[in-house]
Amino acid sequence: MNAALAFLQHLASLGLTLEQATQHHVGRWLAEGPSTRYELRDFLVWTAGRGHSRDLAVPIRGKAEPEGLDEDAHWDLLRQCLHDEELPLDVRAAGSLVLMFGQHLSHIVALTSGHLGMADGDVTLRFDDTPLRLPDPLAVLLKRVIDEQPRHGWNANVPSAWLFPGKRPGAHRSTGPLARALITHGIPIRASRTTALIQLAQDMPPAVLAPLVGMHVTTAQ
Structure with a gap:
């Protein structure tokens, strides 16, 4: 309602009801203010439907395009994660995934050894229901995570299937902590x-991508 009140006050300052x-008044008011003004849309749909205003349009404000990495920088980072022995093992594994x-860290830390499998001699990884065949460097890296991941405190004596075990x-x-480690490196x-x-x-296509990486098909689209 803040956007509606602000727009009505703006019209009043112009001596208008x-x-x-008009559409010109709406467009100019939107352009001169913050993105929160686009919340006016629902109000104008309501007023037009009840005959209190003309049929005035407020476009749905799209999200800003996400910024990615330069393609060369992206592949350089991936090669470093797969092959650089100077990086910590957990950083290499999580960074590769x-x-x-494109996995979210909340999905990565929840992976267990049970998400890994074999198919025709290849190591596979499931993010959802569909196993993905892994390239050899990543397959070797994830196996090392299971075998070599250091465990501290209680975890040193407690069997764990987590690829990234916590302190509890x-x-x-x-x-x-994993995010900070990645950013630090x-x-x-x-x-x-x-x-x-x-x-x-x-x-x-989205219908193929979605089940492979464990996302909703709408997100993939």
Whole structure:
């Protein structure tokens, strides 16, 4: 209602009533203010439907296009995650999953050894119901995560299926510390995810992409 009141006050300052307002008045008021003014749309749909105003349009304000990485920078980061032995193992594994499949960290930390499998001699990984065949460097890396991931405190003595075990017994790692580790080692999470998903979407239709990476088909579209 704040947008509606602000628009009515604007019209009053011009000596106009709502019935006298034109599309020009609406467009100019929207252009001169913050994006919250686009909330006026529902109010004008209501007033037009009841004959209190003309049929005035307020466009649905689209989201800003997400910013990704330069393609060369993206592949350089992925190669570094797959092959650079100087990076921590957890950073390499999580970074590879972000850069290759555009996975959110909340999905990555919830992965267990049960998400890995075999198909015709190839290592597979499930984000949803469909197993993905992994390239050899990533398959080897994830196997190493299971075998070599250091465990501290209680987790040193508690069996865990998590690929990224947390400090509490039976819990996976929190996204916050993992995000900070990735950023510290030069892996921008949002930009990396954006670039990976855009590249995947260019190579396969949404109905195929969605179940592979565990997203809703509408998001893939």
